[in-house]
Amino acid sequence: MFVLAPFSVASVAADMPCALDDGGAVQAVEIVDGDTLVLGDGRQVRFTGIQAPKLPLGRANFEAWPLAEEARSALSALARGRAVTLRHGGRDEDRHGRVLAHVFAAGADSKPVWLQHEMLRLGLARVYTFRDNRACAAQLLAAEREAREARRGIWADAFYAIRDAADVVALERLHGRFELVEGDIVSAAVVRGRIYLNFGDDWRSDFTVTVAPRDARLFLDDPIWGAYFDEAADQSALAGRRVRVRGWLGRYNGPEITLTHPEQIELLDDIS
Numbered sequence: 001m002f003v004l005a006p007f008s009v010a011s012v013a014a015d016m017p018c019a020l021d022d023g024g025a026v027q028a029v030e031i032v033d034g035d036t037l038v039l040g041d042g043r044q045v046r047f048t049g050i051q052a053p054k055l056p057l058g059r060a061n062f063e064a065w066p067l068a069e070e071a072r073s074a075l076s077a078l079a080r081g082r083a084v085t086l087r088h089g090g091r092d093e094d095r096h097g098r099v100l101a102h103v104f105a106a107g108a109d110s111k112p113v114w115l116q117h118e119m120l121r122l123g124l125a126r127v128y129t130f131r132d133n134r135a136c137a138a139q140l141l142a143a144e145r146e147a148r149e150a151r152r153g154i155w156a157d158a159f160y161a162i163r164d165a166a167d168v169v170a171l172e173r174l175h176g177r178f179e180l181v182e183g184d185i186v187s188a189a190v191v192r193g194r195i196y197l198n199f200g201d202d203w204r205s206d207f208t209v210t211v212a213p214r215d216a217r218l219f220l221d222d223p224i225w226g227a228y229f230d231e232a233a234d235q236s237a238l239a240g241r242r243v244r245v246r247g248w249l250g251r252y253n254g255p256e257i258t259l260t261h262p263e264q265i266e267l268l269d270d271i272s
Contacts, residue, residue, distance in 0.1 A: 043099050051128035084104060084106075128246075182242070188238040211260075218261050224262070
């Protein structure tokens with residue numbers, strides 16, 4: 001039997017950065033990697049909202065990403081053997097049966113430490129949200145930005161560099177990887193409900209960002225993007241705007257990232 005460290009669910013709620021639902025307090029007994037831990041009751045928790053450098057974890061022909069061990073060690077120092085409180089802001093279980101949660105651990109001064117935020121602040125994770133798990137994205141992006149500007153952790157390693165949307169050859173080589181890509185929009189269009197952002201003059205070969213019709217509603221309802229992405233709007237107003245997008249690099253003619261929710265794209269003109 002273990003005794004939870006002296007911090008309460010109420011104290012976590014008082015320090016909440018955004019609206020999340022209570023998921024209970026448990027003890028963290030094992031650290032799997034930089035964004036996954038095992039609870040004393042046997043459940044495995046995958047941190048919502050971030051992606052730490054990946055370890056092989058038994059996968060054949062999978063090479064550990066740079067700083068993966070450092071990320072696991074940092075999370076171990078923050079959480080292993082400590083009481084943690086789980087909070088939910090969307091879907092609470094993934095297809096592997098893991099709990100999806102924001103996790104708060106008892107700090108040295110008994111004040112809760114938001115583990116996602118801390119891993120981002122240390123430069124040992126990137127923001128990684130989903131259509132059904134977008135809570136607290138603004139706070140997470142701010143922590144990531146702080147670490148990136150200070151070149152902490154992964155932000156000093158070329159593996160995690162922000163890619164240039166104009167460098168099509170480099171983007172082609174990164175096919176299948178989760179990347180952050182930055183550039184100026186050359187043109188935009190909405191065609192039969194599908195949104196296209198083009199980053200070159202030739203949409204058949206240059207980098208493109210797309211939004212499928214099934215996901216367009218989230219963008220139309222967004223206070224920033226709704227003004228641009230309605231079919232009746234003037235998409236030419238986006239030309240020349242600088243953005244940063246994040247997602248898995250695929251191919252749609254040229255290199256492409258498909259967005260499913262607005263938190264995947266930052267309008268850099270407005271956050272400079």
